[in-house]
Amino acid sequence: MTSRLGLDFFINLVAAGLARGTPILFATLGGIITERSGVMNLGIEGMMLVGAMTAFSTARSTNNALLGVCTGMLAGATLALAYAIVVVHLRADQVVSGLALVFFGSGLSSMLGASLVDQKEATARIPSLSLSVLEDLPILGPVLFKQNLMVWLGLALVACGSWILFKTRWGLVLRAVGEHPAQADSLGISVLTVRTVCVMIGGAMAGLAGASLSLAISPGWVDGMTAGQGWVAVGLVIFARWNPGRALIGAWLFGTLRRLPLDLQGVPSLPVFHNPNIGYFLSMLPYLFVIGAMIVGSRQALRRRLGAPASLGLPWFRGDRG
Amino acid sequence: MNRIAPSADPKDTTVAMRGMVKRFPGIVANDHVDFTLRRGEVHALIGENGAGKTTLMNMLAGVQRPEEGEIFVHDKSVQIRSPRDADQCGIAMVHQELMLAEALTVAENVALGLRNLKWQIHWSSIERSIEEQSRVLGFDIDPRAYVWQLSIGQRQRVELLRALMRGARILLLDEPTAVLSPHEIHQFLASLRRLTAQGMSIALVSHKLEEIVQIADRFTVLRKGRGVVSGVPTASTSQTELASWMVGQKIDKPCHDVRSPASDVEVLDVHDVHACGDKGFEALCHVSFKVFAGEILGVAGVSGNGQRELADVLSGMRPITSGRITLCGNDVTHATPARFLRAGLAYIPENRRTQGAVTSLSLAENLALKTYRQPPIAKRWGLSRKEMRSFARRLVDTFHVQAVSLQQPAGHLSGGNLQRLILARELSRPISLLLAAQPTRGLDIAATRNIHDLFMAQRKAGVATLLISEDLDELSSLCDRLIVLFRGRIVARFDRASFHRDAIGRAMAGIETSA
Known part of the structure; x- marks a missing residue:
């Protein structure tokens, strides 16, 4: 396949970038909800893998993609519940527990998914949205209206997430718990319940991210198929400054960056076309971007300025004060 | 200061605490203390540090549970087991560290306390009612400002406003003026008057005597866990008298x-x-x-x-x-x-657990903290554990520190033993x-x-x-x-x-x- 660096090239790039960015968008939105409530979850990668495997397995055996998405989310939420019990109720260290969750999730999905590898035919998938009239629009048609349903779901969840966080009582309670749990407690809010629910929502979203990967964006199951996208989501939460709208920009930017080397290799006028080794370096680009985001995010002072929840990563319990 | 006379009728008692007892390891923080609060009054609770003022307030706020004693709110006997129970009784406590989320706006912080908050929040109407209420109280607060932008005094007013809008009628203030500048103190005291005018009852923990004379209607003095005087009208007392109540009469x-x-x-x-x-x-x-x-x-x-x-x-x-x-x-x-x-210099700091000792290190290590650089404990580049132990053994025996072993963490010691440990270390050179x-x-x-x-x-x-x-x-x-x-x-x-x-x-x- 060869192409030129023309308008079509960019339209294809953006369209594919939106699709690629969608799983990361789900995972990032979940991460935002979790961290806004004051809990850090580094285990997104593990929950995504288990979600992807479960979703693919269910869809294959029942031939029902929607059911697959549901079980994928359920699997993510279940892992998250275990994580919440460990870090919210038992107050274990969140970094160590999060890493453990990654290892657990990737091991579990690898073991249970061994028989599913390379069986992508004859599996129900999530369909693309087809609106015959709009599809033919110039530029917008291919970018927006030939996309998978999941891309649209991502957009809807961004709007929904912003509304819940900033316009509803539930969002206010959630943010208050992440900012000042003692205050929330003194006003009769159950901090532990709110945090548990938020961690589980984050898990379900990670499961959804996995399901959209194995059932829509790159259908099939391959061991370790998330290839670090869960980690990318952890970085994007910081990049997005805990704001769903910015998460959309970050995820799509990242998806496009990931797609870029693939597309560039098809352009004969570029050196990448002849020397595929350069392509490997190009593939590293998006991860450099995440490393940057993580470095910024790990500096306490800077994190406060970016608007990190004040009690992020700090376990809470009602002490006997005074 | 302009005063609206509070109800002098004892029937208007909103809170009555009778015979409150609370013990902590080694001391009796409250020993049969009585306390009453009437509608529309400021009742000052006075005493030195450790006299048990905060403990008494904590029991009313549900932070600590009394061992004996009865609490009546509006003449009904109540059990206050948690901050939530206190909240149900209309009691709100304003701690020294304020309970406000700095990254949220004033309106968001206040809305969090509203009981009838709808599922979907209409921010404009909440902001309007905050502005209205704050005008009544003379607070001058912008509901759209973030809390981190406000001064400490303004933050305190936000917390008072929230308590009022939540429907609290009994306010407990724990040394509210300790963190304020002189100008802010004046404003703060004035705002308390406007709150009582709206029917609030305020219990004020303080040891600033001039404030008490200025603002309080009645006062109760605690000394070493006991009520020295209870519910005496301030009008009949001078600052000098207050001071002598506070430090104790008998020599x-x-x-x-x-x-x-x-x-x-x-x-x-x-x-x-x-x-x-x-x-x-x-x-x-x-x-x-x-x-x-x-x-x-x-x-x-x-x-x-x-x-x-x-x-x-x-x-x-x-x-x-x-x-x-x-x-x-x-x-x-x-x-x-x-x-x-x-x-x-030998220094015995005020806070023995955070400044005086490293609570997670062992007794022997704590005792060596000021002598480890010199022989015999210092041994070239290393430490001699044996010397450290015998040095510690000697000090523990001389100063009668009661400990299970020299290897136990210093934080496990009782207050008296820990203080003797610190003294032993300071006097060891x-x-x-x-x-x-x-x-x-x-x-x-x-x-x-x-x-x-x-x-x-x-x-x-x-x-x-x-x-x-x-x-x-x-x-x-x-x-x-x-x-x-x-x-x-x-x-x-x-x-x-x-x-x-x-x-x-x-x-x-x-x-x-x-x-």
Whole structure:
């Protein structure tokens, strides 16, 4: 396949970038909800893998993609519940527990998914949205209206997430718990319940991210198929400054960056076309971007300025004060 | 200040606490204390640190549970087991650390407290009602401002506003003015009046006597866990009387009255020292004094008048803005804490668990903290564990620290034992000045006496001692001379012969300056 660096090239790039960015968008939105409530979850990668495997397995055996998405989310939420019990109720260290969750999730999905590898035919998938009239629009048609349903779901969840966080009582309670749990407690809010629910929502979203990967964006199951996208989501939460709208920009930017080397290799006028080794370096680009985001995010002072929840990563319990 | 008379009718009692008892390991924090609060009044709760004021309020707020006693709210007997129970009774407590999320706006913080908040929040209507309510109270608060943009005084008003809008009718304020600047204090006291005018009942924990005289309708004094007086109208009392209630009426028999005269060897010379407090306000002003070998100089004063800053300055932990400090002939004006130690300072800090000892290290390690650089514990580049153990064994035996083993973490010791451990460490090397801040706070009688005896032994050995304390009994029984701090200035000096409780009490209240 060869192409030129023309308008079509960019339209294809953006369209594919939106699709690629969608799983990361789900995972990032979940991460935002979790961290806004004051809990850090580094285990997104593990929950995504288990979600992807479960979703693919269910869809294959029942031939029902929607059911697959549901079980994928359920699997993510279940892992998250275990994580919440460990870090919210038992107050274990969140970094160590999060890493453990990654290892657990990737091991579990690898073991249970061994028989599913390379069986992508004859599996129900999530369909693309087809609106015959709009599809033919110039530029917008291919970018927006030939996309998978999941891309649209991502957009809807961004709007929904912003509304819940900033316009509803539930969002206010959630943010208050992440900012000042003692205050929330003194006003009769159950901090532990709110945090548990938020961690589980984050898990379900990670499961959804996995399901959209194995059932829509790159259908099939391959061991370790998330290839670090869960980690990318952890970085994007910081990049997005805990704001769903910015998460959309970050995820799509990242998806496009990931797609870029693939597309560039098809352009004969570029050196990448002849020397595929350069392509490997190009593939590293998006991860450099995440490393940057993580470095910024790990500096306490800077994190406060970016608007990190004040009690992020700090376990809470009602002490006997005074 | 313009007062609307509160209900004088005892039938209008909103809260009645009877026979409250609360014990903590080693001490009785509240020993059958009674407290009543009437509709529309400000009732001040007075006492020294550790007198049990905060404990009493915590029991009403559901933070701590009483062991005995009954609480009535609006004449109904209630059990307050948690902050949520207190909230149900319409009781709101404003702690010193405010319960506001700084990254959220005023409106968001207030909305969080509203009981009838709808699922979907209409921010504009909430902002309007905050503006309205804040106009009524004269608060001048912008509901759209983020809390981190506000001054401490404004934040306090936000918390009061939230309590009011939540429907609280009983407010408990724990030393609310301790963190405010003088101008803010004035505004704050005025706002309390407007709150009581709306039918609020306010319990105010404080040890600033002039505020109490200015604002409170009645007061209750606690001393060492007991109610000294309960519910006395402020109108019939003067500031001097309050001071003497607070520090206690009866003079304990002086126990250390046979003393040798102090020498004239000057150990510490503090000359015209100024320093700032944590908030940047001037906390010490024109402070000058000398301490001679073989004497104990006491520093008296109501808490928060510069004592903590003075201890910081004399241990090298707080820079001074001007003045001169000389310790044993060495100029230590801008010296590091290490140089103070080398010059012969032993320091017993106010907070023994956070400043005095490393609670997670073992007893032996804690005891070696000031001697580990010298042989025999230091062994070339290493430490000799054996020497450290025998050194610790010796100190533990000499100072009667009751411990299970030398390897147990220091944090497991009781207050008295921990204080003896700290003293053992400080006195384990040659010293010329002993600086002690509130050394017996929270200790039982036996432990207190034990520490007093150690101080007297040091005095006899020719050590100069500076004793900062709020306990006037302790000061009058131990000290050779006494200075009184008020608002960062030395307002009075007393010799042992001229110790007179009323005069000291007046100086502590800032009424008389004889310095």
